[in-house]
Amino acid sequence: MTRLSCHRFRPNEVRRSDAARLSAVVPCSGRTAAMDLTEQTRAADTALVIGDSASLERWRQHLRTLTRTRNLPAVQFQLHEFSCELNQSFSALASSFQKACGCASSGFFMSVTVVAIVVSFFVSGNHLSNINLLHVLSFVGITVLAALSGKLLGLFWARWRLLRLATSAHNMIVRAAQRAVIESI
DSSP: OOOOOSOBOOGGGOOHHHHHHHHTSOOSTTOOSOOOHHHHHHHHSSEEEEOSHHHHHHHHHHHTSOOOGGGSOEEEEOOTTSOHHHHHHHHHHHHHHHHOOSHHHHHHHHHHHHHHHHHHHHHTTOOGGGOOHHHHHHHHHHHHHHHHHHHHHHHHHHHHHHHHHHHHHHHHHHHHHHHHHHHHO
């Protein structure tokens, strides 16, 4: 089995040797090993292939930099220490974490804020007739700030989960290497 290094493929850079290495990937669940060259090229155009611990470490370092999540390349795990299913699982998790937009946490923060503002307004003894422009503007402003802070928190949480995924993969590789050393003794 040929392992691929961490390399960002671009359509103009795909050479015949790259296509040969891409077709050498071990299939999962009895699928055929030979994939159509155009499918391989299309899948690898924007993919960052993690094929060894050095490429995994480069990806971990890249995750620690301040880049927008949508600017991160798609990640495809092809570690020979992992089973094909585990590689696919890690690739799917990385993809879902990279696609996270923070909308769920934004909606949650905004909903909690709206409920808290409305409850505090009426608990403090105010009535609907007491609402003025200042109350409306502060309600809208606080709600927007809550939504934005929820969105940021959701994006940070997604990045944190990506970092944890990369650390988990690194730890699994280290454990596999240690087992291999112990078994060889």
